[in-house]
Amino acid sequence: MTGQEPPRKPSGDDDQPPPDTGMGMTAVAYLLSGMLVWGAIGWLVDHWVGTSGIFAGIGAVLGVGGGVYLIVRRLGA
Amino acid sequence: MIGQSIVLAADVPFPPSVEDFYLPSILPWNEHNSYWFTKITALMWVSVAAIIIFFLVTYRKPQLVPTKKQWLAESIYGFVRNNIAVDMLGKRGVNFAPYLTSLFVFILLMNFWAIVPLAQISPNSHIAFPAILAVISYVMFIYVGMKHHGGLKYFKHALIPPAPWFILPLLIPIEFFSTFLVRPFSLAVRLFANMFAGHMLLLVFTLGGFAMLNANVWFAPFSIVSWAMTIALTFLEFLVICLQAYVFTVLTASYVQGALADEH
Numbered sequence: 605m606t607g608q609e610p611p612r613k614p615s616g617d618d619d620q621p622p623p624d625t626g627m628g629m630t631a632v633a634y635l636l637s638g639m640l641v642w643g644a645i646g647w648l649v650d651h652w653v654g655t656s657g658i659f660a661g662i663g664a665v666l667g668v669g670g671g672v673y674l675i676v677r678r679l680g681a
Numbered sequence: 682m683i684g685q686s687i688v689l690a691a692d693v694p695f696p697p698s699v700e701d702f703y704l705p706s707i708l709p710w711n712e713h714n715s716y717w718f719t720k721i722t723a724l725m726w727v728s729v730a731a732i733i734i735f736f737l738v739t740y741r742k743p744q745l746v747p748t749k750k751q752w753l754a755e756s757i758y759g760f761v762r763n764n765i766a767v768d769m770l771g772k773r774g775v776n777f778a779p780y781l782t783s784l785f786v787f788i789l790l791m792n793f794w795a796i797v798p799l800a801q802i803s804p805n806s807h808i809a810f811p812a813i814l815a816v817i818s819y820v821m822f823i824y825v826g827m828k829h830h831g832g833l834k835y836f837k838h839a840l841i842p843p844a845p846w847f848i849l850p851l852l853i854p855i856e857f858f859s860t861f862l863v864r865p866f867s868l869a870v871r872l873f874a875n876m877f878a879g880h881m882l883l884l885v886f887t888l889g890g891f892a893m894l895n896a897n898v899w900f901a902p903f904s905i906v907s908w909a910m911t912i913a914l915t916f917l918e919f920l921v922i923c924l925q926a927y928v929f930t931v932l933t934a935s936y937v938q939g940a941l942a943d944e945h
Contacts, residue, residue, distance in 0.1 A: 626936075626938075627935075636863070637858040673844070
């Protein structure tokens with residue numbers, strides 16, 4: 605088994621290529637992570653400053669923006 | 682038949698709970714404060730033994746024209762190597778094919794116990810098993826990355842995306858969170874939750890049939906429907922079993938791919 609030559613093409617043999625190569629998961633992870641990380645940081649700032657949630661909201665929006673940017677840079681190119 | 686079912690249904694607990702996943706001890710038999718060897722443990726060791734024996738036996742005397750068993754083993758290995766490892770990692774994929782195949786076959790068999798009659802629970806419905814598998818994948822992709830890029834350079838590569846400097850403070854925490862915290866967690870929870878939910882679903886429909894019958898004999902037709910649903914859901918479970926084994930393997934390969942990737 606291990607001694608056998610791998611197929612020439614990187615796409616493997618004649619079988620169908622895998623439908624999902626993990627890129628979808630990575631994209632979702634970036635989006636959620638962005639929201640969670642910066643939302644949480646915003647929430648901490650809220651606690652520190654004494655506001656009731658404005659920074660958590662701003663943080664979540666910024667985080668999603670960062671997540672989208674990361675998806676474009678890491679997966680889009 | 683209905684009368685028999687009612688006798689059976691007399692002590693059917695409904696609704697099923699998390700307690701149903703904690704099976705009685707086998708060795709020592711029915712002990713209440715020693716859970717070192719339960720059905721879960723037994724199924725795991727049977728899986729390990731079955732995989733080792735299967736691959737040893739099927740590949741002991743390899744023939745140029747493969748026998749049926751050899752063909753089966755080669756197909757499994759070939760599927761993971763060509764369609765997952767080489768597809769995602771290129772030439773270097775061959776180095777990872779043995780691990781990925783072991784992972785795939787192990788998860789597949791462990792999941793498959795969920796629908797084997799009499800076994801009917803997957804060890805993967807306890808989070809300990811997926812968690813350990815996720816930790817192995819996690820340590821492996823970090824190790825591979827550090828070896829490929831050289832120590833701390835890997836973390837620089839993984840954490841600092843190609844972006845202008847003023848946006849980096851926004852991006853680095855996201856990268857860190859999604860790469861080093863979410864990955865092992867989601868890997869473990871995805872497999873665990875699928876197997877847990879699958880077992881729960883089958884329990885609800887099986888026991889629900891008995892519970893309805895127990896409540897009123899005239900509910901018997903609904904019980905039949907419920908049990909028919911159990912059979913249908915068992916086929917759905919089979920799909921989930923194969924899919925989750927595949928997804929775990931593909932994601933592990935994709936994490937290794939990310940660790941091996943050069944700057945673009």
